[in-house]
Amino acid sequence: MSAVIAGVEHARDARAVAAPARVALLGTGTVGRAVLARLAGWSGTPLGTRVSLVHVANTRRVLADAGGLCPRRAGAAFHARLAEAPACGVDALQAQDAKAERYGLVATLGQLGTRIVIDATASEAVAGQHAQWLAQGIHVVTACKLGQGTSLARWRAIQAAAAHGGSQYGDSATVGAGLPLLRSLRELQAGGDRIHAVAGVLSGSLAWLFNYYDGLRPFSAFVRAARVAGYTEPDPRDDLSGEDVRRKLLILARAAGVQLEAGEVEVSSLVPPQLAALSAGEVDAALPSLDATLRERFAQAWKAGGKLRFIARLERDACGGAQARVGLETLAFDHPLAGGTGTDNRVAIWSDRYREQPLLIQGPGAGAQVTAAGLLDDVLRIAGR
Numbered sequence: 279m280s281a282v283i284a285g286v287e288h289a290r291d292a293r294a295v296a297a298p299a300r301v302a303l304l305g306t307g308t309v310g311r312a313v314l315a316r317l318a319g320w321s322g323t324p325l326g327t328r329v330s331l332v333h334v335a336n337t338r339r340v341l342a343d344a345g346g347l348c349p350r351r352a353g354a355a356f357h358a359r360l361a362e363a364p365a366c367g368v369d370a371l372q373a374q375d376a377k378a379e380r381y382g383l384v385a386t387l388g389q390l391g392t393r394i395v396i397d398a399t400a401s402e403a404v405a406g407q408h409a410q411w412l413a414q415g416i417h418v419v420t421a422c423k424l425g426q427g428t429s430l431a432r433w434r435a436i437q438a439a440a441a442h443g444g445s446q447y448g449d450s451a452t453v454g455a456g457l458p459l460l461r462s463l464r465e466l467q468a469g470g471d472r473i474h475a476v477a478g479v480l481s482g483s484l485a486w487l488f489n490y491y492d493g494l495r496p497f498s499a500f501v502r503a504a505r506v507a508g509y510t511e512p513d514p515r516d517d518l519s520g521e522d523v524r525r526k527l528l529i530l531a532r533a534a535g536v537q538l539e540a541g542e543v544e545v546s547s548l549v550p551p552q553l554a555a556l557s558a559g560e561v562d563a564a565l566p567s568l569d570a571t572l573r574e575r576f577a578q579a580w581k582a583g584g585k586l587r588f589i590a591r592l593e594r595d596a597c598g599g600a601q602a603r604v605g606l607e608t609l610a611f612d613h614p615l616a617g618g619t620g621t622d623n624r625v626a627i628w629s630d631r632y633r634e635q636p637l638l639i640q641g642p643g644a645g646a647q648v649t650a651a652g653l654l655d656d657v658l659r660i661a662g663r
């Protein structure tokens with residue numbers, strides 16, 4: 279290659295490397311707000327040059343600018359009147375009709391370069407779009423478990439669409455709020471290990487509840503506090519019923535090579551039928567219906583000299599089958615899965631190399647900041663250097 283051509287190629291490479299990934303954020307609640315705050319903190323740093331936020335939407339409004347939005351101003355625009363948002367050099371913040379959001383999103387992301395949708399919603403409709411975006415070559419980074427943690431058909435569609443579109447699916451934040459759980463399972467298998475079993479606490483809110491519930495104050499008051507702290511799902515019954523943990527266990531199992539259907543996970547719910555039957559708006563007033571049963575469960579565990587922990591278990595047998603279950607257990611105080619504090623998830627993984635003593639991974643398993651960091655770690659991995 280001549281020096282001139284090599285120089286042109288080099289300049290082209292340098293431009294390709296420098297082009298920021300174009301990012302759309304869906305959801306501006308607990309997690310989405312923290313994503314915007316973290317992006318705002320990157321302004322003027324090398325990390326800030328690697329991503330360009332072009333689209334932000336929630337259920338009510340959309341802000342889009344193909345030239346790039348200011349994350350700080352976008353955050354303020356969603357949580358204060360636009361006029362009060364401090365200016366930071368963005369000329370064209372456009373409020374669009376939220377109904378046009380899906381089409382607007384793909385158009386604003388454009389056709390070229392690295393395009394990423396961050397899903398910080400708990401929306402079934404948005405999860406239903408993941409495979410379509412991936413098939414178009416748009417990467418998806420998600421905190422929402424409804425993509426990979428529901429039906430096996432949807433999980434397979436996501437894998438197939440990513441392969442077809444040459445796109446990546448960033449799922450670190452779906453289990454353990456970004457703890458290196460999925461990554462560890464994948465790396466163990468890439469190194470030739472078979473995963474034998476996984477067990478532990480996979481819910482940050484339930485960890486927090488059973489770390490602090492004292493059997494004296496009403497359990498329902500702790501549920502309200504966990505919701506205010508941003509640890510629960512938008513509807514706390516998704517946590518209390520074990521549904522959120524079922525989804526996480528399905529995501530882990532499938533990543534471990536066990537293609538379970540949702541119905542194959544045995545789930546013991548903490549939600550009584552009368553609470554399960556209510557509309558979302560009626561839930562808060564009815565939370566005290568949890569109190570008597572939980573007080574009794576706590577007293578029994580205390581008498582037995584143990585602690586309550588909401589545990590997920592996946593056990594593989596030698597014939598290729600697997601058992602999966604989720605529910606409240608009484609564990610001895612010194613049980614390896616009973617430790618941790620706050621929202622800590624604590625998960626043990628048994629594999630070929632970790633046969634007797636499992637690999638243990640522990641850390642905060644819910645919360646806006648850790649989840650936003652997990653999402654943006656995936657964004658940076660996809661955006662490249």
Ligand SMILES: NC(=O)C1=CN([C@@H]2O[C@H](COP(=O)(O)OP(=O)(O)OC[C@H]3O[C@@H](n4cnc5c(N)ncnc54)[C@H](O)[C@@H]3O)[C@@H](O)[C@H]2O)C=CC1
Pocket residue numbers: 304305306307308309310335336337338397398399400401403404421422423451452455482508509510511512643644645646649
């Ligand atoms: N809160 C936490 O600690 C963690 C949450 N997650 C997941 O993150 C997701 C978001 O959780 P939160 O922020 O706590 O919920 P949230 O209820 O605070 O926020 C949800 C946001 O999504 C928006 N939204 C809903 N449907 C939409 C649609 N069709 N298009 C655009 N926006 C839409 C809502 O307007 C709202 O802004 C959930 O899937 C949750 O499971 C994952 C790990 C930890």
Ligand SMILES: N[C@@H](CC=O)C(=O)O
Pocket residue numbers: 452454455480481482483484509510511517522643644645
């Ligand atoms: N509601 C979830 C949030 C993270 O996924 C939990 O409690 O773990």
